[in-house]
Amino acid sequence: MxxxxxxxxxxxxxxxxxxxxxxxxxxxxxxxxxxxxxxxxxxxxxxxxxxxxxxxxxxxxxxxxxxxxxxxxxxxxxxxxxxxxxxxxxxxxxxxxxxxxxxxxxxxxxxxxxxxxxxxxxxxxxxxxxxxxxxxxxxxxxxxxxxxxxxxxxxxLIPANLHVQIDANNQPTAPxxxxxxxxxxxNDFPTGANRTNLPSSGLxxxxxxxxxxxxxxxxxxxxxxxxxxxxxxxxxxxxxxxLAGSLRTVNVPGDTMEVFLKLAYNNTSKNIETCGVLAGHLAHNELNITHIITPQQSGTPDSCNTMHEEEIFDVQDQLQLVTLGWIHTHPTQTAFLSSVDLHTHCSYQIMMPEAIAIVCAPKYNTTGFFILTPHYGLEYIAQCRETGFHPHPNDPPLFMDAQHIKVDAQSKIKVIDLRR
The missing domain is CATH 1.20.58.80 (Phosphotransferase system, lactose/cellobiose-type IIA subunit)
Known part of the structure; x- marks a missing residue:
């Protein structure tokens, strides 16, 4: 590219x-x-x-x-x-x-x-x-x-006031x-170093x-x-x-994290992760997150798996929504992408370069907005064949803070909870 x-x-x-x-x-x-x-x-x-x-x-x-x-x-x-x-x-x-x-x-x-x-x-x-x-x-x-x-x-070279005088009989007289x-x-002008001492005649x-x-x-x-x-x-x-090869802006409604943490509260209190799909629309070359779709899922303290993905697709087709990433909780840990998270996010980012992963860590009251590093992490994880939790090198970094997001305090997120 x-x-x-x-x-x-x-x-x-x-x-x-x-x-x-x-x-x-x-x-x-x-x-x-x-x-x-x-x-x-x-x-x-x-x-x-x-x-x-x-x-x-x-x-x-x-x-x-x-x-x-x-x-x-x-x-x-x-x-x-x-x-x-x-x-x-x-x-x-x-x-x-x-x-x-x-x-x-x-x-x-x-x-x-x-x-x-x-x-x-x-x-x-x-x-x-x-x-x-x-x-x-x-x-x-x-x-x-x-x-x-x-x-x-x-x-x-002759001054204007130098002239020949004419007598009354039209005979020239001596000037x-x-x-x-x-x-x-x-030739009267000095040369060389003395050239600066020119006369002030104006000539x-x-x-x-x-x-x-x-x-x-x-x-x-x-x-x-x-x-x-x-x-x-x-x-x-x-x-x-x-054509720029750069990432388009992703606008995130300001209440997204608060709303999602309320959705995840019951699981969080049981030390179980919760996940959701971020979806929205394209307008004027910016990607706008408008919905959290919470699918049927099974979670553990450090992982979360979605089920019946076809239900997510049906909702997106009905509302003409584009997948813009995913959001999940870390009930007891800080905000980062685990080895399993890296592989999960790879499937999003490889299809949509702007796709983001939002990680909410309620215990530490922190939120992370992440992507795989485009010139290394994405390719590395795409080629990794290991499953489950497994070690990855930390240098060069495999993921980074998303720089192409903009949190919009004026817009509100909508929720479609398929768990009910």
């Missing part, structure tokens, strides 16, 4: 090249053979859900990326999963949907983006040509100004030779005038430096975009 981002950060100008890189970025999805294949079907459903939101909001680049990833996943990559043979019927239905709906939608987006990129490219070329013309005009004006300044700086003493000749030597004109020219050039960078190229607007 980082390679594609680096290529795009160079600023692809040509529309076809921009489209090529966007398509390549949309193909960036891999299948973990150790992940339950049903997870990929849930991820695909949520991928389409977010793609539709992006399209409706006019964020065509991100919509295109997600549609491409969906098609790459279910046309190509899912076949690499060892359980693919058991779900061929489902793949057949998905393939039909891709052919009838998703592919036509994606091609329309491709044409729209290509047209947009072409307009940007033409505007860029026009701006560059206009700036080239303005630069030539500035250079010509500067040359003319420098020539005029140099011409004005060449002094007359007043005493005025010649006021003439300053170039300048030609090369001194040129130096002064050059100084004025530099000042004028500095003042008139163009604001438009001719090397600037149209490129992807990567701010708040999947």
């Amino acid at each position: 980082s390679k594609a981002v680096n290529n795009m950060s160079m600023g692809i100008v040509e529309p076809q090249q921009r489209m090529k890189h966007l398509t390549q970025y949309g193909n960036l999805i891999e299948v973990d053979k150790n992940m339950q294949i049903t997870r990929y079907y849930r991820s695909g459903t949520e991928m389409l859900r977010m793609a539709n939101v992006y399209q409706n909001e006019g964020n065509h680049e991100n919509a295109f990326i997600l549609y491409m990833r969906y098609m790459t996943l279910f046309i190509e990559k899912i076949r690499q999963h060892p359980d693919y043979g058991s779900i061929k019927a489902d793949v057949k239905a998905i393939t039909k949907r891709i052919k009838d709906e998703i592919l036509p939608t994606t091609e329309k987006l491709r044409a729209k983006l290509l047209s947009h990129y072409q307009r940007e490219y033409e505007q860029f070329l026009a701006s560059k040509e206009a700036e080239r013309v303005r630069e030539l005009q500035r250079e010509q004006a500067n040359r003319q100004a420098a020539a005029a300044a140099a011409a004005n700086a060449i002094p007359s 007043d030779l005493s005025l010649l003493d006021q003439v300053v000749y170039p 300048l030597l030609p090369n001194a005038a040129a130096a002064d004109a050059a100084t004025n020219d530099k000042t004028a050039n500095a003042a008139s430096k163009p604001a438009f960078d001719r090397n600037q190229k149209p490129q992807y607007s990567r701010a708040d975009s999947l």
Whole structure:
């Protein structure tokens, strides 16, 4: 993923090249053979859900990326999963949907983006040509100004008050030779270290005038430096975009932890962990947690397992919710991710890079917002084949505090408790 981002950060100008890189970025999805294949079907459903939101909001680049990833996943990559043979019927239905709906939608987006990129490219070329013309005009004006300044700086070697007197009979008379003493000749100027002791007559030597004109020219050039960078190229607007390769903001309602601790109170009093799924919506390229779905589950003092996941999926489909992570308690311990927690969270984060794990530690009155470290921990845990509680290295760290969350004190969490 980082390679594609680096290529795009160079600023692809040509529309076809921009489209090529966007398509390549949309193909960036891999299948973990150790992940339950049903997870990929849930991820695909949520991928389409977010793609539709992006399209409706006019964020065509991100919509295109997600549609491409969906098609790459279910046309190509899912076949690499060892359980693919058991779900061929489902793949057949998905393939039909891709052919009838998703592919036509994606091609329309491709044409729209290509047209947009072409307009940007033409505007860029026009701006560059206009700036080239303005630069030539500035250079010509500067040359003319420098020539005029140099011409004005060449002094007359005869004072203005030195003139030939004409008598009444129009016969010239001898000039007043005493005025010649006021003439300053170039050879009269000292050289070398004594050059600073110039007379205060106001007359300048030609090369001194040129130096002064050059100084004025530099000042004028500095003042008139163009604001438009001719090397600037149209490129992807990567701010708040999947193209940035950065994590989108996850907004957490301010009362989430308090509400969940009340839900977990009975279990906590018995030293039993409680867990719930965090779900919500995508809007304006931010992920908003709106619901805690508390599934049927079995817990121990240091673990919690969900049951009947299909009930969670039904609720999410009814409310068009996207999975954004999970929340659980540590009744007697501090807030951290145990080895089992790391593996649990890996299944969330590998499907949704922004997915968070919230850990509530009521005994210590602390809360942690965690993710696996994207460039090490996620890959390490995905490759780990051990189960149950087992040791992991602490250096480099496998998890970290989530930096992409924002707690919103104004919003309130909703609860769907499937345990009842």
